[in-house]
Amino acid sequence: xxxxxxxxxxxxxxxxxxxxxxxxxxxxxxxxxxxxxxxxxxxxxxxxxxxxxxxxxxxxxxxxxxxxxxxxxxxxxxxxxxxxxxxxxxxxxxxxxxxxxxxxxxxxxxxxxxxxxxxxxxxxxxxxxxxxxxxxxxxxxxxxxxxxxxxxxxxxxxxxxxxxxxxxxxxxxxxxxxxxxxxxxxxxxxxxxxxxxxxxxxxxxxxxxxxxxxxxxxxxxxxxxxxxxxxxxxxxxxxxxxxxxxxxxxxxxxxxxxxxxxxxxxxxxxxxxxxxxxxxxxxxxxxxxxxxxxxxxxxxxxxxxxxxxxxxxxxxxxxxxxxxxxxxxxxxxxxxxxxxxx
Numbered sequence: 001x002x003x004x005x006x007x008x009x010x011x012x013x014x015x016x017x018x019x020x021x022x023x024x025x026x027x028x029x030x031x032x033x034x035x036x037x038x039x040x041x042x043x044x045x046x047x048x049x050x051x052x053x054x055x056x057x058x059x060x061x062x063x064x065x066x067x068x069x070x071x072x073x074x075x076x077x078x079x080x081x082x083x084x085x086x087x088x089x090x091x092x093x094x095x096x097x098x099x100x101x102x103x104x105x106x107x108x109x110x111x112x113x114x115x116x117x118x119x120x121x122x123x124x125x126x127x128x129x130x131x132x133x134x135x136x137x138x139x140x141x142x143x144x145x146x147x148x149x150x151x152x153x154x155x156x157x158x159x160x161x162x163x164x165x166x167x168x169x170x171x172x173x174x175x176x177x178x179x180x181x182x183x184x185x186x187x188x189x190x191x192x193x194x195x196x197x198x199x200x201x202x203x204x205x206x207x208x209x210x211x212x213x214x215x216x217x218x219x220x221x222x223x224x225x226x227x228x229x230x231x232x233x234x235x236x237x238x239x240x241x242x243x244x245x246x247x248x249x250x251x252x253x254x255x256x257x258x259x260x261x262x263x264x265x266x267x268x269x270x271x272x273x274x275x276x277x278x279x280x281x282x283x284x285x286x287x288x289x290x291x292x293x294x295x296x297x298x299x300x301x302x303x304x305x306x307x308x309x310x311x312x313x314x315x316x317x318x319x320x321x322x323x324x325x326x327x328x329x330x331x332x333x334x335x336x337x338x339x340x341x342x
Contacts, residue, residue: 286308
């Protein structure tokens with residue numbers, strides 16, 4: 001084939017591809033379905049028009065983030081070229097108020113599945129579609145501290161542990177608790193949570209269908225966020241505040257689900273608020289030194305993945321997918337979510 005024949009063949013393929021895109025109505029370049037997060041890639045800023053960020057969750061091709069001051073939840077593509085969307089407008093909150101929600105302080109805890117977003121907003125809990133909309137009340141129970149979901153139910157914790165069907169329905173009380181519970185996580189059989197009152201903080205679990213509460217780890221200082229895998233439970237301990245020293249005795253810990261010795265993955269990490277796990281590692285924010293950390297579940301030295309700007313006065317939240325780690329951060333003028341390779 002001659003050189004000109006090759007060129008004409010390439011141009012014909014390109015025109016054909018462009019015509020096919022136009023026929024589908026694709027006016028803009030199609031973003032990748034997920035960021036690459038290749039080893040060695042630099043951290044990427046995912047801007048958000050928020051004031052103070054609360055918990056974040058990654059799901060599918062998006063990151064969901066609570067704007068504590070702006071009274072909304074943002075959804076933005078994981079790709080940095082995408083734009084964020086506010087999922088709850090002031091008009092939608094007004095509609096929720098008129099439907100009986102009352103005054104609320106949005107938002108405190110967050111969970112996401114393939115269809116909806118679930119969140120707590122003092123003094124109630126709500127759900128909205130993934131694309132946003134008027135918040136619907138999940139349950140009339142007042143002041144839930146945390147939220148978790150499985151394939152059938154939303155789990156909430158306050159002075160009691162309870163659940164409500166994902167699609168709405170009666171509230172089931174699973175267990176009466178001694179104090180407010182934090183850091184909910186669920187597996188196929190149990191709900192995991194913490195009592196955070198020092199000096200006898202505890203990590204506990206209760207059957208998902210109701211039953212006796214079991215203590216998995218006792219005599220902690222101030223345990224908060226909890227995550228689980230097949231065999232183990234992981235948590236952060238915020239430590240104690242002594243004068244102007246914050247997070248004294250803080251750390252990241254794990255223990256067998258069936259009970260057993262507690263093992264420290266890292267200590268003296270500042271005031272810890274959040275953690276994430278994947279098949280091999282645990283991730284958290286070292287607020288004392290300003291860095292994203294990773295440690296192998298099987299044991300070994302923690303590794304710093306990226307620097308973090310925010311430290312004193314702001315909680316830091318983290319989540320992971322198959323390739324990337326996401327966390328909240330801020331500078332003097334703005335807040336944002338960061339993305340980096342795991």
